[in-house]
Amino acid sequence: MHEVVLPRIGTVSAWRAEARKLARAGVPPEAVLWRRGGAAPDLFAGAPLQAEAAPREIRVSKAAIDGIESALYHSDPERFARAYRTVLRLSVGQAVWGDRSDPDIAKLLAQGKAIGRDVHKMHAFVRFREVAGQGPRRAFAAWFEPEHPCLERGAPFFAKRFGDMDWVIATPDLTARFEEGTLSFEETRAPDRPPEDATEDLWRTYYASIFNPARVMVKAMCAEMPKKYWKNLPEADLIPGLIEGAEARVRAMAETMPVLEPDRRARALSDHAAQVLARPAPEGPVATLAEEVRTCTRCDLCRHATQAVPGQGPRDACVMIVGEQPGDQEDLRGLPFVGPAGQVFDRAAAVAGMNRSAVFVTNAVKHFKFQARGKRRIHQRPDAGEVEACRWWLDLERELVRPGLIVAMGATAAEALTGDGRHMARRRGRIETLEDGTPVLIAWHPAYVLRLPDADARARAEAELAADLTIARQMGEAGQAPASHAAAAEKSPEIGHLRER
Amino acid sequence: MVRRSGQALGAAAASGLDPAPGHIDHTTLRPPSDRLPQPFRLPVPVREHTMNNMAKRSLSEKLAILSDAAKYDASCASSGGERRDSRDGKGLGSSGGAGICHAYAPDGRCISLLKILMTNFCIYDCAYCINRASSRVERARFSVEEVVHLTIEFYRRNYIEGLFLSSGIIRSPDDTMADMVRIARKLREEEGFRGYIHLKTIPSASQELIDEAGKWADRLSINIELPTEQSLKSLAPEKDARNIKQSMADVRLKREESRAGKSWRGKRPARFAPAGQSTQVIVGADLADDRTILTQSSDLYASYGLSRIYYSAFSPIPDPAKALPIKPAPLMREHRLYQADWLLRFYDFRVEEIGGASGMLDLDLDPKTAWAVAHREHFPVDINRAPREALLRVPGFGTKTVNRLLAARRRGLVRYEHLAAMGAIVKRAKAFIIAPGWAPRGLLEEEHLRARFAAPAEQLSLF
Numbered sequence: 030m031h032e033v034v035l036p037r038i039g040t041v042s043a044w045r046a047e048a049r050k051l052a053r054a055g056v057p058p059e060a061v062l063w064r065r066g067g068a069a070p071d072l073f074a075g076a077p078l079q080a081e082a083a084p085r086e087i088r089v090s091k092a093a094i095d096g097i098e099s100a101l102y103h104s105d106p107e108r109f110a111r112a113y114r115t116v117l118r119l120s121v122g123q124a125v126w127g128d129r130s131d132p133d134i135a136k137l138l139a140q141g142k143a144i145g146r147d148v149h150k151m152h153a154f155v156r157f158r159e160v161a162g163q164g165p166r167r168a169f170a171a172w173f174e175p176e177h178p179c180l181e182r183g184a185p186f187f188a189k190r191f192g193d194m195d196w197v198i199a200t201p202d203l204t205a206r207f208e209e210g211t212l213s214f215e216e217t218r219a220p221d222r223p224p225e226d227a228t229e230d231l232w233r234t235y236y237a238s239i240f241n242p243a244r245v246m247v248k249a250m251c252a253e254m255p256k257k258y259w260k261n262l263p264e265a266d267l268i269p270g271l272i273e274g275a276e277a278r279v280r281a282m283a284e285t286m287p288v289l290e291p292d293r294r295a296r297a298l299s300d301h302a303a304q305v306l307a308r309p310a311p312e313g314p315v316a317t318l319a320e321e322v323r324t325c326t327r328c329d330l331c332r333h334a335t336q337a338v339p340g341q342g343p344r345d346a347c348v349m350i351v352g353e354q355p356g357d358q359e360d361l362r363g364l365p366f367v368g369p370a371g372q373v374f375d376r377a378a379a380v381a382g383m384n385r386s387a388v389f390v391t392n393a394v395k396h397f398k399f400q401a402r403g404k405r406r407i408h409q410r411p412d413a414g415e416v417e418a419c420r421w422w423l424d425l426e427r428e429l430v431r432p433g434l435i436v437a438m439g440a441t442a443a444e445a446l447t448g449d450g451r452h453m454a455r456r457r458g459r460i461e462t463l464e465d466g467t468p469v470l471i472a473w474h475p476a477y478v479l480r481l482p483d484a485d486a487r488a489r490a491e492a493e494l495a496a497d498l499t500i501a502r503q504m505g506e507a508g509q510a511p512a513s514h515a516a517a518a519e520k521s522p523e524i525g526h527l528r529e530r
Numbered sequence: 531m532v533r534r535s536g537q538a539l540g541a542a543a544a545s546g547l548d549p550a551p552g553h554i555d556h557t558t559l560r561p562p563s564d565r566l567p568q569p570f571r572l573p574v575p576v577r578e579h580t581m582n583n584m585a586k587r588s589l590s591e592k593l594a595i596l597s598d599a600a601k602y603d604a605s606c607a608s609s610g611g612e613r614r615d616s617r618d619g620k621g622l623g624s625s626g627g628a629g630i631c632h633a634y635a636p637d638g639r640c641i642s643l644l645k646i647l648m649t650n651f652c653i654y655d656c657a658y659c660i661n662r663a664s665s666r667v668e669r670a671r672f673s674v675e676e677v678v679h680l681t682i683e684f685y686r687r688n689y690i691e692g693l694f695l696s697s698g699i700i701r702s703p704d705d706t707m708a709d710m711v712r713i714a715r716k717l718r719e720e721e722g723f724r725g726y727i728h729l730k731t732i733p734s735a736s737q738e739l740i741d742e743a744g745k746w747a748d749r750l751s752i753n754i755e756l757p758t759e760q761s762l763k764s765l766a767p768e769k770d771a772r773n774i775k776q777s778m779a780d781v782r783l784k785r786e787e788s789r790a791g792k793s794w795r796g797k798r799p800a801r802f803a804p805a806g807q808s809t810q811v812i813v814g815a816d817l818a819d820d821r822t823i824l825t826q827s828s829d830l831y832a833s834y835g836l837s838r839i840y841y842s843a844f845s846p847i848p849d850p851a852k853a854l855p856i857k858p859a860p861l862m863r864e865h866r867l868y869q870a871d872w873l874l875r876f877y878d879f880r881v882e883e884i885g886g887a888s889g890m891l892d893l894d895l896d897p898k899t900a901w902a903v904a905h906r907e908h909f910p911v912d913i914n915r916a917p918r919e920a921l922l923r924v925p926g927f928g929t930k931t932v933n934r935l936l937a938a939r940r941r942g943l944v945r946y947e948h949l950a951a952m953g954a955i956v957k958r959a960k961a962f963i964i965a966p967g968w969a970p971r972g973l974l975e976e977e978h979l980r981a982r983f984a985a986p987a988e989q990l991s992l993f
Contacts, residue, residue: 302768335776
């Protein structure tokens, strides 16, 4: 029988070295007696090893090593033997790490989890108090009682977090010391509680004030902050008083009668708020109409979308481009055709020699219709009711701009303008005439181009879109000049009409 | 601290808007230890405030007022975001990974951050808020230095993970946001603070200020407050739902911009508000049902990539407004909403599936069990054959259990008695599964299936 006495400091790494040595020597698990004791790594009890089984190399996955080492900080005296037994079984494939139906592995996992929790609670509940330091670095000290001797596992966290100060954490087992950036451990000789720190008062004030008496849930508190930790928490002695007083405080709240009339000060503040929040009136008829579009609640889509996306472009544009509806990016930015479909449109417009800032770009439906799926929004085609509700805005935009030509991109736009969204393949590239005589050129929607699975078909559709935009540009240029100037004078009454609405 | 000249206002309003911030009084920072508050006194009575009692407030009094005013914000998360530490000895703090709850209050909520308002003076008059302009609550205001001091000193003593700073709106949204940004900047640049900062952004603050806020803060949030635009309009007349959504959209765009350019792993972490954005909605202050609330949530998650939505059951506040319901919402409703929210995000449930016909979640039964009881045709599920999606719908199986189950299936047949070790709540699951060693037999057809899970009827206590 071998007796292995592991040092009190560096216990786990010593176990690892010992286990490797014993396995290599072929010592079976039942022939080793493990103990933690001694102060320094040189106090091993070292009888010469006698091989009783075949020598083995320990080969275990990293996850298993992490889990087992965590479990070794547990206070269970059996932990070293269980871990040695398990690594031998793992390395010959008699057990699988993570297999909870294996009692040893289940136990190691459970103890590893308990240590994870204990370390986490150490990170949470250590309370430093400022003490006199040497040199420019501030110094802090804490007394903490973890459930298991896991200070060595927990302390590196504090070294990372409090890198610019010196600190000491004393536990009944070991003491961690961080001085000038070096972390060291020593055995704790006597319990050492640092003297009280004035900031603790402020902390207690905070603790008492952040508590909401209207929702007392003592069980929830105790589940996460078990009473065993309370004795070293400066705020814990407030708890009974807070619970006791809660009921009276809630009753007092319930009995307070609401004020029916705001006082003079509240009224002054309300006037001030109105003044601060007042928005400047939009300038020009396009902006005025855009502002009105943004307040639209004509259908249900406004409840889900970020904002309505009004048309964009000069009022005297000869060509109006109408798409289906804003997409994800358009909804976020409040501008038409700025997402992936917008890029296709811009590309096609560039090929067509069309200057985007010279045309009026808008959508048949002004709000984004989508279905929420996790963290994404799936585009949904607007239904006839929504298109109909939104035609109000499209008509106003048409009235305002009076374009010489409208390009209807996609079936929805075609439907909104002509009342018929069918047979797009047949109608594309043709010009139809609206009731008021305005010609409408039917074109693919850029999003349709994007959705085509075949690269050749995509290129063809994009070329067709560019060709249609070229026609639109040419028609726009032809119809421009004198006609549009004359129209500008005519348009003025419309602005007044818009404002009246 | 640089102060801007206030705008011309009536005398009463001016005194309310612009209290002297004052510098740190060191006698109040370190009181002698014999001044320990035993028994503890809460210095926050509701009374008419005057100019006099405002100027002389100690840091402790301000802290009491301004943390009391901040407690209605439920968020306390400090997880995720950028990994930072101060092992180099040149700064203070670390963050990234799991957050830590440093204490729990008797209300069962964790205390992870120093959650305070910069000031509780506010020009807005939101009915549900204790700090609304017409409330008679005591008012106070921290100076920039005081907030920085409290954050650093609390952090050094390991009380907190960082700062959660919100504020009433003083003078104007931009002025308020500018002060908050100044606090964050000072913490990062002058104090070398590498802990967590959560800033509440003020609706309608300018884009430049939000941009800077996202540079210093780990998380930005803006509260959507209420489930519908109409209730927001009636309860918070100065707030504008469009504005709030717009602000969330801006944060999402900014975050996407900040992670532009491919890293070798294909996805670069956002440098703008690295821990993302969140929001809060008040439950029970208006008449909206749970379906409306959850629809809004799923829209918000999908639209702005929110990390979290917090549900806050409307709870009574001192000095209530007349527009509010007298009865507080049951806390169980809030709990059920959180459960449903988890189902939406991690269990592939859709809003339409939750809440049944009434649009309200069952208070006696968790939403997953309620769904299973109403959809028995999907059960029993064979734990050795069912796909992941079907396993996720079994009551008593969480995402971790399902992962373990799927891993164990690769090793061999999973038996009924293995389930408990995998973390399943067998008592809840057993009616809905078949496994070697178990068949639910008549359990699933049982008439009283619902009653097996629902807690016995009990009067919910209001106070």
